[in-house]
Amino acid sequence: xxxxxxxxxxxxxxxxxxxxxxxxxxxxxxxxxxxxxxxxxxxxxxxxxxxxxxxxxxxxxxxxxxxxxxxxxxxxxxxxxxxxxxxxxxxxxxxxxxxxxxxxxxxxxxxxxxxxxxxxxxxxxxxxxxxxxxxxxxxxxxxxxxxxxxxxxxxxxxxxxxxxxxxxxxxxxxxxxxxxxxxxxxxxxxxxxxxxxxxxxxxxxxxxxxxxxxxxxxxxxxxxxxxxxxxxxxxxxxxxxxxxxxxxxxxxxxxxxxxxxxxxxxxxxxxxxxxxxxxxxxxxxxxxxxxxxxxxxxxx
Amino acid sequence: xxxxxxxxxxxxxxxxxxxxxxxxxxxxxxxxxxxxxxxxxxxxxxxxxxxxxxxxxxxxxxxxxxxxxxxxxxxxxxxxxxxxxxxxxxxxxxxxxxxxxxxxxxxxxxxxxxxxxxxxxxxxxxxxxxxxxxxxxxxxxxxxxxxxxxxxxxxxxxxxxxxxxxxxxxxxxxxxxxxxxxxxxxxxxxxxxxxxxxxxxxxxxxxxxxxxxxxxxxxxxxxxxxxxxxxxxxxxxxxxxxxxxxxxxxxxxxxxxxxxxxxxxxxxxxxxxxxxxxxxxxxxxxxxxxxxxxxxxxxxxxxxx
Numbered sequence: 001x002x003x004x005x006x007x008x009x010x011x012x013x014x015x016x017x018x019x020x021x022x023x024x025x026x027x028x029x030x031x032x033x034x035x036x037x038x039x040x041x042x043x044x045x046x047x048x049x050x051x052x053x054x055x056x057x058x059x060x061x062x063x064x065x066x067x068x069x070x071x072x073x074x075x076x077x078x079x080x081x082x083x084x085x086x087x088x089x090x091x092x093x094x095x096x097x098x099x100x101x102x103x104x105x106x107x108x109x110x111x112x113x114x115x116x117x118x119x120x121x122x123x124x125x126x127x128x129x130x131x132x133x134x135x136x137x138x139x140x141x142x143x144x145x146x147x148x149x150x151x152x153x154x155x156x157x158x159x160x161x162x163x164x165x166x167x168x169x170x171x172x173x174x175x176x177x178x179x180x181x182x183x184x185x186x187x188x189x190x191x192x193x194x195x196x197x198x199x200x201x202x203x204x205x206x207x208x209x210x211x212x213x214x215x216x217x218x219x220x221x222x223x224x225x226x227x228x229x230x231x232x233x234x235x236x237x238x239x240x241x242x243x244x245x246x247x248x249x250x251x252x253x254x255x256x257x258x259x260x261x262x263x264x265x266x267x268x269x270x271x272x273x274x275x276x277x278x279x280x281x282x283x284x285x286x287x288x289x290x291x292x293x294x295x296x297x298x299x300x
Numbered sequence: 301x302x303x304x305x306x307x308x309x310x311x312x313x314x315x316x317x318x319x320x321x322x323x324x325x326x327x328x329x330x331x332x333x334x335x336x337x338x339x340x341x342x343x344x345x346x347x348x349x350x351x352x353x354x355x356x357x358x359x360x361x362x363x364x365x366x367x368x369x370x371x372x373x374x375x376x377x378x379x380x381x382x383x384x385x386x387x388x389x390x391x392x393x394x395x396x397x398x399x400x401x402x403x404x405x406x407x408x409x410x411x412x413x414x415x416x417x418x419x420x421x422x423x424x425x426x427x428x429x430x431x432x433x434x435x436x437x438x439x440x441x442x443x444x445x446x447x448x449x450x451x452x453x454x455x456x457x458x459x460x461x462x463x464x465x466x467x468x469x470x471x472x473x474x475x476x477x478x479x480x481x482x483x484x485x486x487x488x489x490x491x492x493x494x495x496x497x498x499x500x501x502x503x504x505x506x507x508x509x510x511x512x513x514x515x516x517x518x519x520x521x522x523x524x525x526x527x528x529x530x531x532x533x534x535x536x537x538x539x540x541x542x543x544x545x546x547x548x549x550x551x552x553x554x555x556x557x558x559x560x561x562x563x564x565x566x567x568x569x570x571x572x573x574x575x576x577x578x579x580x581x582x583x584x585x586x587x588x589x590x591x592x593x594x595x596x597x598x599x600x601x602x603x604x605x
Contacts, residue, residue: 053439128335129578
């Protein structure tokens with residue numbers, strides 16, 4: 001009898017726990033999604049009307065004018081073009097070089113394996129800092145050029161380690177038989193290791209691609225004077241600062257407010273354009289991200 | 301242990317690996333080690349026209365200037381305060397979120413919540429600060445809610461008050477990274493032996509008791525490793541949000557070491573001072589990570605190296 005009441009007490013406590021937990025997680029999702037959906041709603045709303053506020057998940061006065069404005073701006077078109085280009089070229093280059101480096105470091109019989117590994121691990125902890133790096137790029141002629149986006153950050157010790165951990169976990173038997181057949185190290189890399197590494201290649205490629213797409217600071221620091229190499233994120237950043245300087249909301253009486261668009265709504269539209277590739281691809285690709293995150297956290 | 305003998309035959313056989321190594325080392329020296337040579341600028345009165353060799357050496361003058369500059373002391377305080385606040389908030393939230401998500405019995409629900417949770421990680425800081433700015437603007441949702449429930453009489457401008465800035469930055473970090481950081485903990489939780497939970501259930505433990513006595517101790521090594529890894533990053537935790545959300549009114553609480561470096565080094569072209577500030581940051585980061593590792597070692601916990 002006593003046991004039963006204890007059990008009932010416990011199941012009641014469990015129920016309360018479940019209810020509270022559900023409320024917490026639903027609130028978490030709402031807080032995560034609401035600002036994103038709100039931005040989408042604002043981007044489809046009439047500019048002057050949006051200044052009044054109170055738009056939540058649905059536009060009050062529907063218009064496509066904000067998007068027309070965004071796509072009529074030359075700097076945004078250029079930015080989008082450069083952003084796509086740097087994402088594609090940067091990802092291909094980073095994948096090829098990191099994979100090759102990871103392969104070299106994963107060769108157990110390689111003479112300088114541990115030295116090469118240490119050489120790269122050090123780069124994770126020590127860096128020259130912003131100013132020496134800027135001066136170096138200037139001296140190398142990388143500033144005011146497209147290549148500053150893809151060459152300097154190409155190899156990263158973290159991505160290399162993720163790939164290396166995966167390669168070291170592969171069964172050695174296939175490789176041994178290829179060696180007996182006379183395949184060299186390059187052949188083994190291309191035709192035996194790489195096909196087996198597709199999952200980890202996908203993971204690293206996605207990390208790099210998202211990083212390339214989202215980065216803005218390099219455009220500001222190195223290519224401020226070269227509008228032909230601007231990126232979408234940097235253009236968005238300029239829009240954000242123009243909104244902030246107006247104190248968040250455009251004053252309806254201010255000059256320029258006669259147009260149907262305001263900085264707030266144009267920025268919302270530009271934000272949606274910038275988010276769109278990530279949001280569209282995200283549901284299909286997220287499992288690769290998770291794989292990478294868990295491989296990367298495996299301790300040596 | 302058999303040591304690897306360096307013989308010409310072996311080197312010849314590893315020709316391909318050697319060539320690759322040479323290329324990777326050259327690349328690494330140029331892009332990762334050469335900037336370290338630029339640290340010499342911190343001890344010079346560096347002028348671009350004179351170069352590294354022609355510029356006048358001034359010893360520790362730049363560092364003396366830094367530490368006598370009240371603005372620099374202020375940015376150190378801001379960087380540390382926001383770094384620690386971010387670290388604590390994102391850490392606690394990620395662990396809480398992972399544990400609570402793990403308690404969800406409905407697999408579809410769990411998957412859905414998790415997918416939603418790490419979406420913000422993939423949005424750039426530009427986007428995150430932009431939508432945060434909208435939410436906190438005078439016509440934004442936060443002011444609207446606060447006025448509706450009667451906490452505020454009229455909307456306030458959150459970005460004009462110094463007291464709000466640090467919590468806003470911490471919230472931005474929590475919003476962006478909680479779900480993502482929780483992935484590691486969720487992976488660690490799944491590796492806990494299920495028989496422990498079964499035994500606890502038979503002994504009559506409730507869910508709280510199981511979380512406290514099995515789940516938390518089970519993920520403790522993971523927590524400690526991540527803590528050590530992130531302590532070194534405390535000073536790095538302060539650039540993008542502060543740069544994007546800060547403004548003239550709240551400069552004294554919003555500026556960080558990186559912003560200081562940017563203002564002086566790039567804005568004012570005082571490369572030497574910018575470099576000195578950067579060195580200070582690097583040195584503190586290394587001290588922090590070694591110290592955290594040492595403390596972990598002393599207490600007999602997992603350590604990084």
